[in-house]
Amino acid sequence: MEYINSRKFAVDCDRNDPLKEFRDYFYFPKKDDKPVIYFCGNSLGLQPKKVRDFFTEEMDNWAEHGVEGHFKGKRPWVDYHKHFRESLGRLVGAKETEVVAMNSLTVNLHLLMVSFYRPTPSRFKIICEAGAFPSDRYAIESQIRFHGFDPEQALVAIEPLGGECVIKTDQILSEIKQAGDELALVLFSGVQYYSGQYFDINKIAETAHHVGAFAGFDLAHAIGNVPLSLHNWNVDFAVWCSYKYLNSGPGGVGGAFVHQKHHDQNLPQFAGWWGTNESERFEMKKEFNPMVSADRWQLSNAPVFNMAAHLASLEIFEQAGINALREKSLQLTGFLEFLLSDLHELIHIITPKSPDERGCQLSLLIDANGREIFDQLHEQNVIVDWREPNVVRAAPVPLYNTFCEVYDFVQILKSAIEK
Numbered sequence: 001m002e003y004i005n006s007r008k009f010a011v012d013c014d015r016n017d018p019l020k021e022f023r024d025y026f027y028f029p030k031k032d033d034k035p036v037i038y039f040c041g042n043s044l045g046l047q048p049k050k051v052r053d054f055f056t057e058e059m060d061n062w063a064e065h066g067v068e069g070h071f072k073g074k075r076p077w078v079d080y081h082k083h084f085r086e087s088l089g090r091l092v093g094a095k096e097t098e099v100v101a102m103n104s105l106t107v108n109l110h111l112l113m114v115s116f117y118r119p120t121p122s123r124f125k126i127i128c129e130a131g132a133f134p135s136d137r138y139a140i141e142s143q144i145r146f147h148g149f150d151p152e153q154a155l156v157a158i159e160p161l162g163g164e165c166v167i168k169t170d171q172i173l174s175e176i177k178q179a180g181d182e183l184a185l186v187l188f189s190g191v192q193y194y195s196g197q198y199f200d201i202n203k204i205a206e207t208a209h210h211v212g213a214f215a216g217f218d219l220a221h222a223i224g225n226v227p228l229s230l231h232n233w234n235v236d237f238a239v240w241c242s243y244k245y246l247n248s249g250p251g252g253v254g255g256a257f258v259h260q261k262h263h264d265q266n267l268p269q270f271a272g273w274w275g276t277n278e279s280e281r282f283e284m285k286k287e288f289n290p291m292v293s294a295d296r297w298q299l300s301n302a303p304v305f306n307m308a309a310h311l312a313s314l315e316i317f318e319q320a321g322i323n324a325l326r327e328k329s330l331q332l333t334g335f336l337e338f339l340l341s342d343l344h345e346l347i348h349i350i351t352p353k354s355p356d357e358r359g360c361q362l363s364l365l366i367d368a369n370g371r372e373i374f375d376q377l378h379e380q381n382v383i384v385d386w387r388e389p390n391v392v393r394a395a396p397v398p399l400y401n402t403f404c405e406v407y408d409f410v411q412i413l414k415s416a417i418e419k
């Protein structure tokens with residue numbers, strides 16, 4: 001796409017946007033009665049208007065049927081977790097049996113590390129990125145200690161080279177090869193929350209397997225942002241949350257993927273009654289007889305209200321389609337990058353230049369007066385976020401953001417810098 005630095009160009013892009021109607025599906029926060037420019041869908045996605053109807057349905061089901069709501073109403077609660085299989089499968093590129101909506105991200109990470117991090121005295125290392133999200137780091141280190149190992153020896157955290165923020169794929173692959181048969185697990189993010197780098201999941205998984213390790217991914221910033229093919233990439237497991245790009249509300253239900261090749265294996269796991277074979281779940285047997293699917297890792301019955309918001313939101317993704325969203329996303333973020341090139345002396349974009357190596361987010365490193373500029377933006381009704389020590393993350397989301405918002409954002413940013 002050839003970009004032009006003018007508002008008219010942005011207006012034309014919005015007019016021709018095949019996904020433009022989706023903006024109306026969402027509520028936009030207001031400040032001083034004026035709508036904000038909301039570029040924070042990477043942190044908390046906006047509320048789909050129809051969430052309220054989905055809640056009301058379950059409130060009514062509960063009011064009318066009490067306990068019998070488990071088996072009555074439009075969507076009986078006993079099967080509620082099953083409504084996510086198709087849509088989540090499409091979002092992460094998996095079979096319906098490989099995905100499950102459950103718990104929250106960090107809980108799922110722990111549950112799957114129980115199955116996929118089984119260190120031995122000779123194979124005990126985990127590789128992650130040095131700038132991993134703190135919760136992931138805490139989970140990893142606590143698992144290492146839980147097994148009686150020392151993170152100092154067992155954790156290989158990859159630092160980008162030469163003061164960069166981006167980690168080169170070759171570096172990741174060579175660290176994996178170097179750890180070799182001491183490596184038990186590679187645990188990387190799909191899209192890095194700070195830099196916005198989209199890692200080469202396929203190659204990382206392939207190289208991990210080559211040295212005999214498992215490969216797991218945290219897709220918090222990848223799901224709903226970039227198309228994924230977890231099954232074909234042969235990923236062992238993945239986890240995600242639903243409140244970022246998936247717009248399913250604060251603390252919304254998380255999800256997990258486990259490749260089907262592991263479903264019938266005798267893996268250690270933490271078990272609960274929702275993981276036992278559903279045909280005999282209510283026979284209340286003593287023995288745990290696991291489901292042969294990702295459902296096997298479920299612990300509890302479905303948190304229906306959390307899931308109702310998730311379902312409302314995933315219906316929108318089903319309608320829009322992740323490939324169409326990605327196509328618009330590439331243009332929207334490309335436009336932002338193009339407009340920011342005027343400011344290259346003051347603002348350094350730390351997100352990779354290649355569209356194949358990023359999602360919708362651009363992370364802007366602002367050395368001088370970064371915090372003042374961020375405060376100015378906020379004053380001018382722009383919602384982006386600030387990450388210490390000097391990075392503004394801006395995520396134009398293809399479902400509900402516009403080219404005009406990108407244009408206006410950059411004008412406001414320029415005026416903030418001039419002040």
Ligand SMILES: *Cc1c(COP(=O)(O)O)cnc(C)c1O
Nearest residue numbers: 104105106133135193218220241
């Ligand atoms: C947002 C995010 C989390 C949050 O974890 P919760 O368990 O949902 O609180 C974890 N990891 C990454 C990489 C994230 O971006």
